[in-house]
Amino acid sequence: MPAHPHVMPAPPAVTDTEADLARWEDDGGPTYQPLGPQAGEWLRIAAALGERLPELAGRDDIIVTCQHGTRSGAPAAFYPTTLQLEIDASLFAPLHPATIDPNRTGDEENYPAAWGAFTHEAAHAAHSRWTTPPSMRGTAVDSAAQLLEESRAEHAHLTRRPGDRRFLRSTVHTLIMEDFNHQSPADRWQAGVAAGLLLARRDAGILDEDETEPIETTVTSILGQDLLETLANIWQAAHTTADEDGEAMLEHAKAWCTALDADPAGPEPVPDPTGGRIGELAEAVGKVAAQVAANNAVQARVEAARTARQQAKAAQSAHARQAAKTAEKVFNPSRRPYTPGTPARGCPPRSPITGTRTPTRTEKTAAGQLARALRQAAYRERTTTVTSAAAPPGRLNMRQALARDAQKAAGATPTATPWTRTVHQHGPTPPLRVGIAVDVSGSMELAAVPMASAAWIVAKATGLTDPDSRSATVAYDQSVTAITAPGRTPSSVTQFDADGMGHSLAEAIDALTAAVGLTQPGTGRLLVIASDGYYSPREAARAAARVTALRATGCAVLWLAFDADPTPLPGTTLLELADPAQAATAIGKAAVAALATTHT
Template sequence: MPAHTQAHVQHTPPALTETQWATARWEDDGGPAYEPPPGPQAGQWLRIAAAMAERLPELAGREDVLVTCEEQTRSGAPAAFFPTLAALEIDRALFAPLNPATIDPARSGDEERYPVAWGAFTHEAAHAAHSRWSTPPPLRGTALDSAAQLLEESRAEHAHLARRPGDRRFLRSAVHTLVLADFTSQTPTDRWQAAAAAGLILARRDAGILDEDETETLANTITGILGSDLLEHLAQIWSAAHATADEDGQTMLEHAEAWCQALGADPASPEPVPDPTGRRGELAEAIGKVVAAVTANETAQAAAHARVEAARTARKQAKAAQVAQARQAAKTAEKVFAPGQRPYTPGKPVKGQRGRSPVTGSRLPTGAEKAAAGQLARALRAAAYRERITTVTSSAAPPGRLNMRQALARDAQKAAGATPTATPWTRTVHRPNPTPPLRVGIAVDVSGSMSAAAGPIASAAWILAKAAALTDPDSRSATVAYDRSVTAITAPGRAPQRVTQFDAGGLGHSLAEALDALTAGIDLDRPGAGRLLVIASDGYYRQEEAARAAERITALRATGCAVLWLAFDPDPRPLPGTTVLELTDPAQAAAAIGQAATAALATTQP
């Protein structure tokens, strides 16, 4: 039987070494207490052990266990639990290659960085919580004791997973540490050792720790050694052990005795001596394949988990950025649409410099402009129209339209004495689908390159705003002009009575801030309305200006807002994500804008 099955749970403290005996005799003779010189990282390991002791109650439900991190464990195993001392020790090597200064078990989630060490710790915590019995001293060292401790390994983990199923992957990560080291190329391929491999690996499969595909190779190897009937009998024994209570030591000893009898071993004698001429290394090779499969699956699982966490983090960051952007957009809208229509200049204010308003006056709309606004309003209403919702229902009784095939089927079901299930009556109900209101935001470029189009764009802006107001009482529009500053032309929710005139001679392009003001001012990013953003510009921006504006346009498109780009220049440079309308004749702008706006709006969802 592998030695580690007896090293994990130490019912008696390990024997003192010669150095420990000498130290004890020295202290008995009156010498000062010997304190070994601390290692270079001794303080860090004391801190780590204390933090693990603080986490142990959540794993084992016990607060009386002392945890130590040893350079060489007293038991010789990577980790061990001493019931009589209420002590748990773990080998520092399990944390390699991490620097002890970076290890912080007190922080929940830090254990993800050292799953093997935490898996060994979890295994010992399972013993601390559930191994509440011990082999009587006269029977220790016998085959019965070895079999009992073997069965206790998977039983304790099975009981632990019933309380904490989330610890499964840590126990899986520690399989190499807990099992493989005790099966080497010199391990004989005999019945007793094959049964031990089954009790340590296949029993963990049945306990829900390992997967069947991971243990298939080992199961085939052990079947070839023991035979399917004997292996099935052993599986029944460890399954019965899994159902045994924590304090029921007598039943565990009975299971151990049945184990010995199944393998033809004397329970009261030491473990059977292997045949020195037998095959060796076969079990170690098969268990190595199990460990490799578990490692590969855990690596893939960890990678998938990392991708999910990265996606979750990205969503949180995007949501936080979206909230921050919405907050900033609201502040921008307050400044742009503040009473007085003073230009708002983004960025840090420069002393002595104030934004120049492009507004030069206003005039009454012409008859042609009024007619164009009415025509555009009708076109926008048609584009926003939604078909009635049609619902077809079937029933066993009127009202509705009779389906004779279903009626005959229902009569046949009744005649046969069966429960009628046919539904011969069909009813079609048409419900109106309310036409949503409109939200139209208009951003006009008044930089120097747009001077030739200032008149037609002013006319088009009034027509669009007026048409939106005529479509529905709940419809709203807003218009801003932008160069380096952003100036409100039409405030949100106000139908323009006069055509605002402006000149185009500014510098720079604050389109991003203009879009923020329109988005927050009339809720262009909020579903529930037909939403349209119209940008009139030639697109001659600096790279940073274009990138910031394109980001806003992409976000609006993602919410279902249509974006129309009006270009009066022979060589327009529209930003991506927009529906481009190039107007070679500014005098024909109104009609062309109406057609493009209705087409863009019809393809979006409110």
């Protein structure tokens, strides 16, 4: 029986102090409040645990208390007749009570041992629906029955809530270690207790075989293999016993006592302090607890990584949905500028577009040159596959042919393959997806003309590479304005002013990403940004996060600068230009280099 039983028909006897307090309240005095600066916090935590208990135990009629120390002396206890559950506040150490909020879903991850003890008592509240008759309490059969009920209740709980397994595992050190110390003798009864607490939990699906191996070896050396198998049969039968079948549990307990040569009607056998093998069980139990703790730590890291991946995936999906909404607002039929956030009232954003013009012969030539360079960037080398066979076609390998003849002459099954064949396959050239973002803030005023030319050259070249290639162009300051709609090859050069305020590059990238599929695999993807990079720290950080995310998916990012001393974002390929119409070759080389470092 555990040193401090924690499933008792009623709480321990009321102390004189508690009786005096009860009489004080009956006489009209104020309700007693525990002393201490944190008493109110523990009352709040107890109330929150009481609100969470129905989801664990399926009951809402149990009062939960949480304070330093319990009346039973156990870390946690459940009193079925008085419908009370108590838990020692020290289990939450080293957390400050003000930081504990059981009502917040997932908060239990911060105190798994305390939540495991709470879950264990909730399992008793849900499934320990029987009590030992008063005439049998304090006997060996009562101790054996309570011992068997430990793993039976947890086994029944796992059938309802398998996800609580990791918390129940955390109770091994809390609920079991204190029952064994280095002065405990390793006699037959104590060995049975250790087996009933740990090996029975293994069979209940809470502990793993590798974790319980130390205690199994120690218990087997004390009890013998046959007796241990007999005890295992008893606790396995208890695991299948119904919650209300107290009579069957007492029969299992009697069989337990008989197997260990203990009088069921007598008191629980007292360990002989003069017996041999002192502390052997405590050492084995300690090894089990240490292995469980180590495995729990590994599992916690795995769970944390899985949760992080799920959160990242959810955030990515949410961002993709937001980007799609941004693209709808930017590439609207009216081509009105879109201002992120809440625009100022009475001040509608002004479009930077001032008109269009026919491209020059030089710009057309540059677009054609760039188109060829982009095709080269997207081109994939042909693959070569060499296969061996026993029969033609192919090239004959004489050494393999002689080996095959020798195998046949020896009567063996021929395995040599004298014919080799080389097959060359051309991989499909993927279409291009190009997004172009042009900075039209005031610092880019002198570069407005070359930027317009560069934007048209890149968009036109993309359309010339492949019928399935697509591009889109936007201009951005504090607003984002569509220049070229997704998938449309511009026939004329769009002209614009660069006198805006702010930089909504992050939203511009979002709109382009969603519009032309800059994260879509199987295509050659390129984002072109024309800017000097003179942004506020917040603007730069938000845009840099988008660039990093694009780079992670295999999209190249080319940064075009038209003035000296640009400050491009990290992860971009910088190209400084004076006249883009005369620098198509430079743009093409930079695009080839950028695309070559990415994957489709």
